[in-house]
Structure formats: C-alpha cells, structure tokens
Amino acid sequence: MGRRILNDALRSIVNAEKRGKATVELRPISNVISSFLNIMKYRGYIKNFEVFDPHRVGRITVELQGRVNDARALTYRQDIKAKDIEKYKTLKLPTHQWGYVVISTPDGILDHEEAVRRNVGGQVLGHFH
Secondary structure, three states: OHHHHHHHHHHHHHHHHHHOOOEEEEOOOOHHHHHHHHHHHHOOOEEEEEEEOOOOOOEEEEEEOOOOOOEEEOOOOOEEOHHHHHHHHHHHOOOOOOOEEEEEEOOEEEEHHHHHHHOOOEEEEEEEO
16 A cells, blocks of 8 residues: 555656646655655755655645656565666666666665665565656
C-alpha cells in the first residue's frame, strides 16, 4: 500500500508539471514520500516542499520548478545489489546525463549516486528525470 501512495504522489507532481502549475498538494502522506521529495529537492528538481500536520492525515505542498519530466514508483519489490545499480540505471533512465533512481537501503533512502558511493544495495522505490 505504501508504494501505491508514493506512485500517486509522483503522478500528481508529473501531471501538475505538464499543466504548468506552480504548486501541487499531495495527500495522503508518508515518511517515504517526504524522503523521496528531499532527494528531488537536493538534486534541484523541485524548489521546496512543506509538510502540514504530519501526525494525522496531513498534506504536503510542493513548489514545482518545471524540471520533472517523469517520476515513477515501482509497485513491486525490486531488490538490487550495489554492483548492479549502474546497470539498472542505464535500463530505466533515458540518458546517462540526468535522472536518478531512488533506493531504500539500510542507510536510509538514497539516490543511486549516493548508494554507489556508500557501496550499499537495497530495494528500488522509483526513479525520476
């Protein structure tokens, strides 16, 4: 169920980007969504996001920047080893120059570059470019 919530949130972001919206509101929320958005913010794909009332149903307001072309969450479990991350990245992302694969590792939720740097594998949550 958690991956379905993440997929719905990412599709809302992509649809709002295609419509030219400046902000999008996401609900329901989870810690995985906020971690995924932290990576997108760090990599410069969104401007900012704000979490309102995280202990109840809550919502996240995301300020868009116009850089997200596609963002997808895997709805199935995909385990990946540290040595296979680069191969997976070339299969899923359109080019070598931009885009990130987000992985849930024992060190937390990381993008593929940080996971390779730390030499950890985990489960693929999704990707964006």
